[in-house]
Amino acid sequence: MTPTTLSAGRASERVASGDWQSLADELNEHGSALTPRILTAAECRSIAALYDDEERFRSTVDMARHRFGSGQYRYFANPLPDLVRELREAFYPHLLPIARDWAGKLGKPGPWPGTLEEWLAMCHEAGQSKSAQILLRYGPGDWNALHRDVFGDAVFPLQVVIGLDTPGTDYSGGEFLTVEQRPRAQSRGSSTTLPQGHGLIFTTRDRPVRSARGWSAGPVRHGVSTVRSGRRRTLGLVFHDAA
Template identity: 50%
Template sequence: MTIHSISSHREIRSAQARVADQDWRTLTGELNAHGCAVMPALLAPDECAEIAALYPREEHFRSHVVMARHGFGKGEYRYFRYPLPDLIEGLRTALYPRLATVANDWNEKMGVALRYPGDHAAFLKRCHDEGQTKPTPLLLQYGPGDFNCLHQDLYGALAFPLQVAVLLSEPGEDFEGGEFVLTEQRPRMQSRAEVVPLRRGDAVIFAVHNRPVQGTKGHYRVNLRHGVSRLRSGQRHTVGIIFHDAK
């Protein structure tokens, strides 16, 4: 399978099948308990290599960000332009309904009135109606000494509360260090850090901004940020699938 040789229709069906094969009961439990969950082997090694190989091909991207210029860390990334590569578009479309169910449950528990529609096209229409029309899926590249500061990918007033990152490189072979890190700040408590081990092709689902936590008097809201620790050696590529568009 490649991201170029298979038609968009077949690619989306393939993405739907692999997303449906995931253990969503366990994934939902992990998201509710920890704010993150790992989908193992979502992409095959050849798919990872093909997506990573797009990085120098500027025709696929709308913008290029060098993190050090903006205080985001060290490393760089490129935002894809529309139309997205078929496989990335297919995964974005297939993952969204599963995660919308979690997102709506979280909003109900946090007392947030906003509810998300059941399909991604309807949600993107909301984004575009808000003036958020720029695609947000991105391809990140790190070299020795690079890192990504803790942050939140919001991009506008309308933000979907979950996103997905897929590691395209193999730890221990392609790079050392560079762990995915999630931090959570609970009211009147110290921050909690979660380091998520990933292999090439694994995808981590994680909270973008807030999530509910069960307390003694009901649910309360916690704030999350994510980043990548310092790369010790080698090169690391990741594809980020963000479900809301940007202004």
């Protein structure tokens, strides 16, 4: 069960106060995990309100035009808004042990250093210097096709989406979807209703899945179901920069 009350203090302190062992267990079992509430309603509104300030963003994507679904999202430009930067920096050290554990299980290198600053410097050296932080906006009839995120060769295996509106009040539908391709078996799907101010941690591309032969990489795609009514806005935190 995810509590809905907020602890006092900054958003970074709320992120740190989560039960990270339970969240790691949930990620290992299901490939996604819902955090406690980390943003107040006022903080959610402040982030959502940035959408109309075009100078905050480096590009806008119309999903229907690119056949990604329907709706729109914008990539933040650097420097990031303070709260977005704070959230990204707060999540990284808690996700890092999980990322390293997954890499070890899959027999892959775990190149991620101890701080986000060091990791982003490595991304930039690899030619990935554009912000990949996303503000997404959906209206009635909008949806996001199942996909895996590709921003370059330097990849962090986990990311976070934070709900900025209240399901059942501000909008209906719009569940967050994941579909996992299981080894030598049919795919498994799941859906999550994202409460306002909560974050959903999920895998960027794939995750380790135990099989009779040991660990194998299970590809996971994610998307959003059709929004039936209202407006659904979310913040996407990505822990590598884009090419």
